[in-house]
Amino acid sequence: MLDFIDDTSDEFASSQPSPAAPGSDAAHPGDQALLDAYSNAVIDVTERVGPAVVRVETGSRETSLRGRGGLGSGIVISPDGLVLTNSHVVGSSRQIRLRDTEGAVTDARVLGVDLDTDLALLRADGARDLRYALLGNSKNLRRGQLVVAIGNPLGFESTVTAGVVSALGRSIRSVSGRTIEDVIQTDAALNPGNSGGPLVSSSAEVIGINTAIISGAQGICFAVASNTAQFVLSEIIRHGYVRRAYIGVAGQTAPVPRRHAVVAGVDNKMGALLAQVEPDGPAARAGLLPGDVVIKLDGVEINGVDDLIRVLDRDRIGRTLEMDVLRLGRRRAIAIHPIERKTVRR
Missing domain, CATH: 2.40.10.10 (Trypsin-like serine proteases)
Structure with a gap:
């Protein structure tokens, strides 16, 4: 810890203006308005979305009462009781209950899980006209x-x-x-x-x-x-589950430099940057390399990883597709043959 020693003379100190009281408008002009705006934004979000958030309990009621059951959160996304949560919250449990902000408890069943994204979709039994987000x-x-x-x-x-x-x-x-x-x-x-x-x-x-x-x-x-x-x-x-085409890459959403887009003649501002290419996977066999930026697949513009995931659906399994990528700023067309991804089903 640093200790600061005040060696200023009394005469100099008395000539300085007195500091304003902490929290006063004079001390920090405009700060109070900014804090109020921030607080109001958080309050508004809480009041609008909070009632749609539920507590997700797994295991039997007896184990939950003893504190041995699983516990997580979920969000209601439709008035008829569809609830999104994590697949690791649900696990392999067949007994699931939802508790809302008013303390009401209802049983729920698992409609499906997707381990690749750690997501699960539940339905609250017999629930209607729920608050949702x-x-x-x-x-x-x-x-x-x-x-x-x-x-x-x-x-x-x-x-x-x-x-x-x-x-x-x-x-x-x-x-x-x-x-x-x-x-x-x-x-x-x-x-x-x-x-x-x-x-x-x-x-x-x-x-x-x-x-x-x-x-x-x-x-x-x-x-x-x-x-x-x-x-x-x-x-x-x-x-009932997510059936996906698989090409064997890991990537992230990344911006496409304007100069590269102009040279390549594309409108993409974003693309899917390949960080890893699995050895002997469909992407590796097609000649894709780490650093390639996917901008189009099977005629669909790719503006990020979520677009690439969405396009690699069940309809493209086993087909030969044309993929456009930017490699070192130049556009290349590559033929790729996706396979079906192995999926864990409940």
Whole structure:
């Protein structure tokens, strides 16, 4: 600790203006208005989205009463009781209950899980006209943007924390070893029990599903992007699971330099940057390399990893597709033959 010694003369000190009282408008002009605006934004988000956040309990009622059941958070996304949460919150449990902010408890069943994104879709039994939240467009996020996390950390229900988007396009590896792509990094405080709860923008749209905390780190937490969550839930509703084409790459959303776009004759401002290419996978056999930026696949413009994930659906399994990539600023057309990804089903 540094100690500062005041050796200023009394005469000099008396000639200086008196400091304003802490917290007064004179001390920090405009600060109070900024603080009020920030507080009002968080309050508005909490009041609009908070009632749609539920506590997810797994295991029998007896084990839950003894504190031995699983515990997480979830977000209601439709009035008929569709709930998004994490697959690691649900695990292999067949007994799931949802508790809302008013303490009402209802049983729920699992419609489907997707281990690749750590997401699960539940339906509350017999629930109708529930308070729900809207999924926003995570592609519009910017670093530094205000976000609010709502959940049940350490069992403390309806806890609200706020922070900013620290980074976009992260890839994280779960405990089981699978990689989750295009993840949002935030400094909003999260703890065990927040998993499955929403990360919300200042416009009260869910732009992520909180999924992980780095043990031992401070202020580094992650959420699955809402665009990825939208794709997963639509697949589960349609098929019961997410059937995907697989090309064997890991990547992140990255900007396409304007000069590269002009030279290549494309309109993309963003693309899917390949960070890793699995040896002997479809991408490696096609000649793709780390550092390539995917801008189009099978005629569909790719503006990020979530677009690439969405295009690699069941309809493109086993077909030979044309992929356009930027390599060292030059456009290349590559033929690739996706295979079906092995999927764990409940």
